Amino acid sequence: MTRRSRRALPATLTALVLLAASVLVAVSAIQLALGEAPLLSYDALAGRLHDTTWSAPEMAVASGVATAIGLVLLLVAVVPGRARTAPLDDRTAVSVRGLRNALRTAAHVDGVESAAVKVRRRRVKTVVRTRRSVPDGLGDAVRAALEQRVGELALARPPQVVVRVKALRSTP
Template identity: 35%
Template sequence: MIRRPRRVATAALLALALLALCVAVVVALVQRLSGTTEFVSYDSIATRLHDTEWGDPVVFVVGLIVALVGLSLLVLAAVPGRAVVLPLRPVDGDVAGIERRSLRAALRRSAATVHGIDAARVRLRGKAVRVAAASDRVDVRDLPDTVHAAITDTLERIGPRTVPRVRTRLRSAKVGGSR
């Protein structure tokens, strides 16, 4: 049920680069066949490539760049992205999931409902939830535990398959400081 993101940006960038290269080759060939002035001279490219030797540093640099680009594309294709849909505990054999941003929004709303919290930011990282909250109170001794309890209660109600570890950090108003 864990849905991973597609590598759309990488694929689109590679497709556009290959399309531009193909268009340039076709335009150059059509210009050469029709006898018009070429924007890239086929003869100059062919002469340059023919005169280049395998031991030339340019060949090494271009080969290294192509190898690095290919290796990075392979790594991007092989390494899975961050899950977009997180699985929930099965209920009566039914499989369900929740989008990462929906879970983050629900947890943010839950933290913001705690009395004394002005703003909250929630981050989902692996098997951990980090909540950074801000309060205009000076005395915030009990607020981190209250926010932690609210987040834990929301997680129990939503029911993710693996319950993440919750960390809370609270920023309080400074005494005598300007805001």
């Protein structure tokens, strides 16, 4: 059970463009019904389109833009989004945010000042910072703590744990 991110931004932009076109047509129709000069003149638009040939440069540009927008929207719809959950088994999962927070907490072993964790599909990258002048063995301790926490969570596909240690400069 892997949930993917929603395509909220492309859907919102498409909806806003369609809404703007609908409002423009509705305002013009209401103005025509009231006997006023429409914001978008149907006669002028129809005359302009009637005079334009298929080989006109405007048509090539418009069709290119429409094709590019369509391909981008199709690509966004087909390519899977970033996983929002990590599967535990066939029916249960843990959120990637929750997994990251649990691993960040586990990375705080003795000597670790701060920890940054990035959870990806197959790998967990952790950068820990310490004030120790000689951080020997700290990376192994953090890796062991993280692997223990991953084991406790019993993920369906346990990720590889990568730890990098950065020693902070000591303040006088």
